[in-house]
Amino acid sequence: MHLDMSTVLGISFWMYLLFGITSLPWGMLADRLGPRFLLFLFYIGSAVSAMAAARYVNSPSALTISLAALGLFSGIYHPIALGMISREIRQVSLAMGYNGMFGNVGLASAPLLTGLINWIWGPAGAYLLLGGMHVIGAAMTALLPITLLSETTEEATETSENGNLSAFLILLVAMMLGGIAYRGATVVMPAYFELKNQGVTHFFSMMIGRELPGNLVATFTTSLIFFIGILGQYAGGRIGNRFEPRYSYLVFHAITVPAAFLMGLFHDVPLLILVFIYTFFLIGMQPIENTLVALFAPKRLHHSAFGTKFVVTFGVGSFSVKMVEFVEKNIGIEATFPVLGGVSVFLVGVILYLIHHTSKNPEQPAQ
Known part of the structure; x- marks a missing residue:
C-alpha cells in the first residue's frame, strides 16, 4: 500500500481505541449474563471483521472501519477470560501467568506469520488467516463444554467479596500508564527495528547468501522479543504467586525505566539486549497486575x-498511538522509547503510592 508510518498509525487508531473502551460494557454484560455466549460472539465477530479487512485492504477508509470492528469484538476477550480465571482458580497469579504465556505465543507468532504471509501473498492473506483462526475458535467454543464452579458452588465469604475500592482506583491509574507504555512500544517496534537494526539485517543477509527485506527481519525480531515476553509471563506468574504482589509489581516496572531510556541511544545487538530486558519485565508484570485486580x-x-482495566490500559492507552505519531513526526522515532520511559517513571511513583496506601493492612484487601 506504500503508506507512511503516520498514516498506518491513523488507520489502526480506532481498532486500538475500541479494543480498550468496549471492555467495560462487555465485562458488565458478562457479570449479568455469564461469559459463555460472549466468548462465542468474540470469535464470530472477529472472524467476520478480519475477512472484511482482507476484502478492503486496498481502501484505507474501508480498512479503517473493518479494523475498528475487529477492535470492537476483540474487546470481549480479556474481561471475560480473565474474570473466569480470577473467579474459578485458586492460584490466580500462576494461572494468569500461564494464560499470558499462551497469549504471548500469539503475540510472538503474529508478526512473524504476518511478515511471511505479507511477503508471499500480500496483506490480504494475513487477514484471511486471522479470520480462519477465529472460525476455528468459534467452533471449539460451541463444541467444548465449559463448566463454571461459581455457578454450582457457594460464593466466597463476604470479606473476600468486598475488595478495596480505593486501592483499585489507584491501581487503575498505574494500569493506564502501563497501557500507554505497552501500546506505544508494541506499535513502534517493527518500524523502529527496521531503522535501528540495519547491521543485524545485513548480517543475516550475508549468512543466507541473499538480501533480506528489512521489514521481514524487523518482524522476526519482534516475534523473538515476544517469545522473551513468554518467559517474563512465566516468571511473573511464579513470583506473584510466591511473593507479595505489590512489591513484585513495583520491581518489574522499575527495571523497565533505565532500559527504555537507553534504547534511544543504541542500535543492533546492544539495542536487542536492552529490548529483551524491557520486554521481559514490561510483559512479565501482567500476571502480577491481574492478581492485584483480583485482590x-x-x-x-x-x-x-477486568473490563475497566482494559478500558484504561488499551482504551486510554491507545492514545499512545497518537503520542508516538507526534513524537515520530516532530522529534524522530529514536525519541519514542525515552518518552515511554518517562511515562514509566510516573507509573513507578503511582505504585509507590499504592503500596503506601495499602501498607496498614496488606493482608486484607477489604476494609
Missing part, C-alpha cells in the same frame, strides 16, 4: 473490573 476488586464484579 482489590469485588469478586461478584470481576468481569467488570
